[in-house]
Amino acid sequence: MAEPVDVLVLGGGPAALCVASELNQRGVSVAGIASDPVDAPWPNTYGIWADELKAVGLEQLLEHRWSDTVSFFGEGGSTAQDRSHAHGIDYGLFDRAVLQRHWLERADGVVWHQDTAERVELKGSTTLVSCASGTTMQARLVIDASGSRTHHIRRPDQGPVAGQAAYGVVGRFSKPPIEPDRFVLMDYRCDHLSETQRQEPPTFLYAMDLGDGVFFVEETSLALAPAVPYDVLQQRLQQRLDQRGVEITEVIHEEFCLFPMNLPLPDRRQPLLAFGGAASMVHPASGYMVGSLLRRGPDLAQALAEAITNPSLGSAALAQRGWQALWPLELVLRHQLYQFGLGRLMGFNEALLRTHFATFFALPRDEWFGFLTNTLPLPRLMSVMLRLFALAPWELRRGLVLGAPPSQSPTWTQSNG
Numbered sequence: 001m002a003e004p005v006d007v008l009v010l011g012g013g014p015a016a017l018c019v020a021s022e023l024n025q026r027g028v029s030v031a032g033i034a035s036d037p038v039d040a041p042w043p044n045t046y047g048i049w050a051d052e053l054k055a056v057g058l059e060q061l062l063e064h065r066w067s068d069t070v071s072f073f074g075e076g077g078s079t080a081q082d083r084s085h086a087h088g089i090d091y092g093l094f095d096r097a098v099l100q101r102h103w104l105e106r107a108d109g110v111v112w113h114q115d116t117a118e119r120v121e122l123k124g125s126t127t128l129v130s131c132a133s134g135t136t137m138q139a140r141l142v143i144d145a146s147g148s149r150t151h152h153i154r155r156p157d158q159g160p161v162a163g164q165a166a167y168g169v170v171g172r173f174s175k176p177p178i179e180p181d182r183f184v185l186m187d188y189r190c191d192h193l194s195e196t197q198r199q200e201p202p203t204f205l206y207a208m209d210l211g212d213g214v215f216f217v218e219e220t221s222l223a224l225a226p227a228v229p230y231d232v233l234q235q236r237l238q239q240r241l242d243q244r245g246v247e248i249t250e251v252i253h254e255e256f257c258l259f260p261m262n263l264p265l266p267d268r269r270q271p272l273l274a275f276g277g278a279a280s281m282v283h284p285a286s287g288y289m290v291g292s293l294l295r296r297g298p299d300l301a302q303a304l305a306e307a308i309t310n311p312s313l314g315s316a317a318l319a320q321r322g323w324q325a326l327w328p329l330e331l332v333l334r335h336q337l338y339q340f341g342l343g344r345l346m347g348f349n350e351a352l353l354r355t356h357f358a359t360f361f362a363l364p365r366d367e368w369f370g371f372l373t374n375t376l377p378l379p380r381l382m383s384v385m386l387r388l389f390a391l392a393p394w395e396l397r398r399g400l401v402l403g404a405p406p407s408q409s410p411t412w413t414q415s416n417g
């Protein structure tokens with residue numbers, strides 16, 4: 001059995017590195033268990049609104065930054081509503097290696113074991129973790145930061161979990177697929193789809209100019225259960241590019257993205273704590289999480305560092321302190337509101353979704369930004385949602401109140417270009 005530590009962190013992604021580094025900075029003895037080398041490159045690219053990083057003083061972690069940030073909520077054509085909607089604030093893409101190094105440097109001294117945690121069990125006042133290698137490790141508190149697919153964390157079964165699915169290409173194109181120097185958050189134009197396809201659950205383009213003639217274009221479905229299949233997303237992306245007379249001339253990287261948007265909150269009485277995807281921290285309305293790690297990691301670590309100084313507290317009591325710090329009532333209630341909103345949105349057809357986002361992004365900047373980044377206090381969040389309702393056309397209001405008609409399993413149209 002390895003030397004016991006105060007906190008054992010499971011995982012090697014952004015959440016694990018974030019919480020391990022914050023605890024380490026507060027003098028807590030921490031070790032980690034990660035399936036892959038902890039400095040191995042991460043597979044995903046992470047985007048964020050630049051102001052979220054500015055608020056935590058970490059703008060230097062961006063590799064790309066765009067000031068021309070837009071969305072399209074029209075059908076596609078030449079009417080006024082088909083023009084781009086300017087967001088008016090900068091968006092950025094993390095330099096993944098720099099973000100990883102930032103946390104690893106702050107976690108200097110943390111021992112990372114390359115292994116896979118297979119079983120986690122409470123033993124008296126401590127917790128034992130059995131690994132694939134046969135090693136067992138012991139800690140006063142275990143934090144599961146091994147992603148949303150973890151089976152160590154108990155959470156209620158609330159039915160099918162909706163996934164955000166996306167298929168993207170980083171590559172070179174016969175001509176720019178979007179305006180040079182631009183970031184497109186959501187392009188909901190749909191004039192490249194057949195009438196049948198337009199009855200299917202909507203998808204949008206997320207795209208950016210990465211410089212040197214390289215662009216990232218990604219066809220994305222906000223959230224759906226079951227998730228939109230990759231081949232449907234790929235076909236829709238191809239149709240979208242065809243419509244604009246754009247050919248892919250070189251594929252540098254393909255991204256297949258799938259993660260849960262409305263994973264139920266964990267049972268917060270369990271003696272094992274979680275952080276990141278494992279703790280359902282993905283924002284149910286936007287799918288973003290890294291900003292929230294940067295904001296919430298320090299508070300969680302501070303609460304744990306204080307609790308750990310009390311030697312009489314065992315795993316269950318420490319986990320309780322952790323759950324309270326991570327998911328206080330205020331955040332639980334906000335999360336429920338977001339989940340309610342997402343449930344409504346998932347039933348919207350393409351036209352209603354376009355109307356919804358056009359109305360949403362017409363809100364004052366502080367309101368839509370605060371909503372998307374989960375930085376509005378609960379009363380303000382509620383008033384923004386009410387304001388959105390008041391501004392919405394009648395058809396949208398009906399959808400927001402009554403929800404979708406009884407759902408049928410979507411059937412997908414293939415290759416009718």
Ligand SMILES: Cc1cc2nc3c(=O)[nH]c(=O)nc-3n(C[C@H](O)[C@H](O)[C@H](O)COP(=O)(O)OP(=O)(O)OC[C@H]3O[C@@H](n4cnc5c(N)ncnc54)[C@H](O)[C@@H]3O)c2cc1C
Nearest residue numbers: 011012013014015035046047117147257276277288289290
């Ligand atoms: C393709 C994609 C794009 C995304 N883009 C964005 C974005 O632009 N902005 C944003 O804010 N969010 C984004 N997200 C959402 C979210 O931020 C990511 O899913 C994020 O990677 C979650 O971090 P995590 O550390 O919780 O889990 P993960 O990144 O999934 O990391 C889990 C880690 O734990 C390890 N592990 C798993 N099981 C075990 C085990 N049993 N024992 C030991 N180690 C284990 C894995 O090897 C992995 O290293 C994206 C998600 C995806 C999938």
